[in-house]
Amino acid sequence: MNTQTAPLIEVEHVSKIFGSVIALKDISMKVNAGEVMCLLGDNGAGKSTLIKILSGVHQPSEGRYLFEGKEMHFTSPRDALGVGIATVFQDLAMIPLMGISRNFFLGSEPTQGWGPFRRFNVKYADQVTREELAKMGIQVRETTQPVGTLSGGERQSVAIARAVYFGAKVLILDEPTAALGVKEAGVVLRYIAQARSRGLGVIFITHNPHHAYPIGDHFTILNRGSSYGTFAKSEISREELTAMMAGGEALEELSHELAEFARTDEKAAATLAEVAREFGATAEHLHVEQLPPAYEEAERRYDQLPSVDGEGKR
Numbered sequence: 001m002n003t004q005t006a007p008l009i010e011v012e013h014v015s016k017i018f019g020s021v022i023a024l025k026d027i028s029m030k031v032n033a034g035e036v037m038c039l040l041g042d043n044g045a046g047k048s049t050l051i052k053i054l055s056g057v058h059q060p061s062e063g064r065y066l067f068e069g070k071e072m073h074f075t076s077p078r079d080a081l082g083v084g085i086a087t088v089f090q091d092l093a094m095i096p097l098m099g100i101s102r103n104f105f106l107g108s109e110p111t112q113g114w115g116p117f118r119r120f121n122v123k124y125a126d127q128v129t130r131e132e133l134a135k136m137g138i139q140v141r142e143t144t145q146p147v148g149t150l151s152g153g154e155r156q157s158v159a160i161a162r163a164v165y166f167g168a169k170v171l172i173l174d175e176p177t178a179a180l181g182v183k184e185a186g187v188v189l190r191y192i193a194q195a196r197s198r199g200l201g202v203i204f205i206t207h208n209p210h211h212a213y214p215i216g217d218h219f220t221i222l223n224r225g226s227s228y229g230t231f232a233k234s235e236i237s238r239e240e241l242t243a244m245m246a247g248g249e250a251l252e253e254l255s256h257e258l259a260e261f262a263r264t265d266e267k268a269a270a271t272l273a274e275v276a277r278e279f280g281a282t283a284e285h286l287h288v289e290q291l292p293p294a295y296e297e298a299e300r301r302y303d304q305l306p307s308v309d310g311e312g313k314r
């Protein structure tokens, strides 16, 4: 495969089974350079499990994992980091009592001198930290300020700037805005946009469609280990995204109800076929996996269907 055009990350039919728990089932998705992919889903949907596979913490039970078109078999997060996949976990792996620049270079400290005189090159670290944060529009007063005294949003920003500086191609953020207020979340979203404009592929995990929608180019929605699919922003409205997040259950019920109904009623079958045509599917295929963004239309039509029997029951 041509690596110029291959997505940065691509997974094909990935499943993950923990003992008897199927955490992920047949997930396919990809992320391109210069694009933000939002991974949405309720608690336990499998979001963290998926990004743990992407970041080398877990190995998939089934399926293929490609990075820049080449199949990968990471055995540790170090392997993933080695090719340029940086993950900012929610607990951030920063040391609260240490200063910003010490944290920035944590694990890759620049040194000066040698032997017993080798020491952390404070001046260089401070300068780079200052510059890199400035590139992201963050002005720090003191690079020695303990990270623990930064706001949640600032801490996330330092983690993002660090990943960018150390040459990440893919930035994975597990719920970076979950614990933040509106303004702080906005700041983090802006840094995500900056990482994108610098050509990184970003995977942004969130519960919150209002955080995802303004920033996302594509949206992958997980529900109990399965994927509803990936939607480009042009294919899905904020309302539809919200409804899919909140109403997965209702949606599934509706589609099965519709299918069942169509089997027993001619007029309904015709309506369903018509709706399905608009979705580019057949009525038999109109299951929740294929449910397209315009499902609200289906719901509307369903509401307008005449009742089947005298009791007004459809």
Ligand SMILES: Nc1ncnc2c1ncn2[C@@H]1O[C@H](COP(=O)(O)OP(=O)(O)OP(=O)(O)O)[C@@H](O)[C@H]1O
Residues within 6 Å of the ligand: 018, 021, 022, 023, 041, 042, 043, 044, 045, 046, 047, 048, 049, 050
């Ligand atoms: N190491 C593990 N062993 C067994 N089951 C696991 C393991 N990790 C995750 N699971 C299960 O897999 C499912 C998906 O979990 P996951 O943490 O990926 O969900 P999530 O979408 O990140 O949820 P949240 O929004 O709450 O963070 C859950 O049912 C969870 O209990």
Ligand SMILES: [Mg+2]
Residues within 6 Å of the ligand: 047, 048, 049
């Ligand atoms: Mg999680």
